[in-house]
Amino acid sequence: MKAIVCTKFGSPDVLQFKEVEKPTPKDNEVLVKVHAASVNASDVEIMRGRYQPPFSRKPRYEILGSDIAGRIETVGSNIEQFQPGDDIFGDLFGCGWGAFAEYVCVPEKVLTLKPASMTFEDAATLPQAAIVALQGLRKKRQIQPGQKVLINGAGGGMGTFAVQIAKLFGAEVTGVDSAEKLDMLRSIGADHVIDYTQEDFSKSGQRYDLILDVAGHHSIRDYKRALNPKGILAVVGGSKGTLLQAVFLGPLISIFGSKKMGILAWKPNKKEDLAFLIELLEAGKIVPVIDRRYPLSEVAEALRYLEDGHAQGKLVITVERNNKT
Template sequence: MKVKAIISERYGSPDTLKLSEVATPTPKQNQVLVRVHASSINFGNLVLLTGKPLPARLAFGLMKPKYPIPGGDIAGIVEAIGEKVTQFQVGDKVYGDLSRSGWGAFAEYVVVDEKGLALKPSNLSFTEAAAVPMAATTALQAIRDKGRVSAGQEVLIHGASGGVGTFAVQIAKAFGAEVTAVVSTRNIDIVRSLGADHVIDYKNEDFFNHNQTFDLIFGVNGSQSISTYKRKLKENGVFIHVGGTSSQMYQTITVGTLLSMIGKKKFIPFMQRTNQNDLVLMKKLIEEGKVKPVIDRSYSLSGVPKAFQYFENGHSQGKVIITI
């Protein structure tokens, strides 16, 4: 049976993507076949589309995409299981992260290793659940594992209104931190509604001139120099960089690594990794009402190129969803 999917045959702009038909994938022994109801766009999808920064091609394909069907987040229903699958049954409502399973979420059906899936939060629709996997676990792993945030610590989220940032505000609050969110004017109400204790409008206020320092600065698309972030960290503070431009990433890797070696302040470039236990934990936090996804807008499968064009602008409020 043929099913619809978005195909990426060469690196480039969203215009290179096309809607096509492919054979329905067949699950291997440890894989699950999922009928996809919704997906979403993440920074990693943009890297896979453009092939930039260039070192990413070592993983994604030197001359053209190794994974022709993009997309990492899914929410859907289990249609079939491999003979060694033990955690799921046909009919289960699941959500998951395909970034370590060959991607492929922008399609009507996809196969994924069972360790990349968890049962969908019961209080979310498929559309809402598709906003969670990669963005939420990125925020969770950065704040919990790298930042080691504990109750009472002061946390700054720079870029708090996007997909990762909106989850980061809520997760830091769930861990008991005092959260300061840096956003533009139009996003103030959003981050306040998510529980941010303090909100700084970077359009009208230069918070880097303030005297306050932080235990953790989470730079989601962090736009300041390493030296600037260094001034805003406490003596044993941690700066974690996610996303952003190639130059910002290289600066964290090079200058940040050197500063980490010679001082007490730490500068960490971070990439999320698929973790089933983290998907299960996010399900728990969501069902307890401590975390919720923020959705900006939705596009159909055929509208994926337009969705990427919007996402590339970098001003989405929460997540951009693909309904399938």
């Protein structure tokens, strides 16, 4: 089968599109024919060797890609939930990766049946980005109607889901990203937008009930200043400095004050969350923002486009032709 293989850390130039052996499922796995995958910032981070164990020289798994949607071809001997021909989707983060390939073996517990009404492409956008967005908006307690939510990095994969879901919860939403993405953010419901290259939200004097930050570059003091009393900070991603402060100082501040601050530790493939997201998508209440589609052979181009900060919403890899449904 064809796959995108990453045998060392580096730029997208290290990725090779080549023939590899088609995998065989273990007893607790299914073999999935991948119809669509989507690209996440976490693929870039692994390719670049960020957040990897010290002294590691190459990714633990040679085929990256965590979001898949596809059709089950064969099942292992212990599989009870699925059968060949089932259309599924899921997040392979932490369980082998491998979505940037024609086939991948996957433990059944990470998969969810794809409704017939949902395209493979739309399904591939959901598993990581939409789940993280939803869990971030529910950190500590679900955001309430009328509350003020700020989403930093709102124009990317997670952010575009977060804006739409926060609006559904009745929040007044501020989306922060670069200038070229602000019209798109307004079009998906953001009440206010901020170009982060021109204005620092933490110094504007505005206060928020929830800050969801997928591209954190602020100090914990900045966030504290920008939160209302009882406000919540959920840091999803960003610079090492911000992540470290959110991990170590956030909980300390939370103990001694009314503001709850920390990092979001998301739970991939949580069934209730996926069921909720499927319901929203089927009802047309959220719509994945898909900027571009690439064939499997062009995963490197997709990661370059994402890394250069151009992507508005999600980038989808169309692995199987005619994969619209």
